[in-house]
Amino acid sequence: MRKVNLAVVGATGMVGRTFLKVLEERNLPIENFYVMASSRSAGNKLTFMGREYTVEELNEHSFDKPIDIALFSAGGTTSAKFAPVAAEHGCVVVDNSAQWRQDPKVPLIVPEVNPEDISWNSGIIANPNCSTIQAMVVLKPLDDKYKIKRVVYSTYQAVSGAGIAGWKDLENGLKGEAPKKFPHPIANNCLPHIDVFLENDYTKEEMKMIWETRKILHHPDMRVTATTVRVPVFSSHSESINIEFENPFDIKDVKELLAGAPGIVLQDDPAHDVYPLAVDAAGKDDVFVGRIRRDESVENGINLWVVADNIRKGAATNAVQIAELLIKSMN
């Protein structure tokens, strides 16, 4: 297999560091490796595959050298400015920010769901929002078989989704310190507020789930709504998902279908208190599904509980899987 030159932009951040871990674990065929961040951490050292790499400051010349793939997780402003620079130099960017996700020229990919969309990229591929990714892995097989009519998301999202600053707010908040990242204390609290509020009074996180679900499942008119909540959990997002289908279903078949679907682990044994838990999902790459039951208030509805590590499958692992698809397409 051809080896690639690969850069990680935002390598010192929460997701960036996990990029390094996941790239190493999955043993990607890398020839030359670069780590980039802001001037604040330029010169720092990061270890990858037993070797030390010096963090470079990201600038206009960062992509003058031949780089095949760049994994970006350095915020929307950085992606807006530098992803096009990388793409102009022939590098394919897998971008973890929300900057390009709604751009019609940019595919938005969950490898278990819509890997074929990689073929029409023009240098930038967007990695979806963390809470959307784990939902897509579950919704795709269900939509293929029963045709989804409507979805209601309610999320319980970990502080690590807000980066190192979010993590620190919970850590310090538990010691009684005031929050710096969140607008209210997150310790012993639930904040129905992730990302900014928009004109329709939804948060941007809620609208991201709605927009991205439609784009990834190729259903531009799907009826979707969401309430996204930050909870005092360090790792893994949990989601209650209510789905209404066009077609009738048997709950046993739904469980079998999900148990056999790619990327999913079924944990559904209420008699023995078995259901997905944030603490169990942390550090893993799978999406865990359980509490599957009929929604008795509508004709063809179900409720389920979906948990995944938001920094791994919700960000780094999904991006690395996209890189793997890219490498395969280059060979």
Ligand code: A2P
């Ligand atoms: P730095 O460590 O130099 O600030 P997190 O979301 O976990 O806080 O991580 C954000 C990541 O994005 C960090 O690696 C951070 O680097 C990087 N970053 C932030 N702003 C820039 C920028 N203007 N140019 C390059 N990297 C940036």
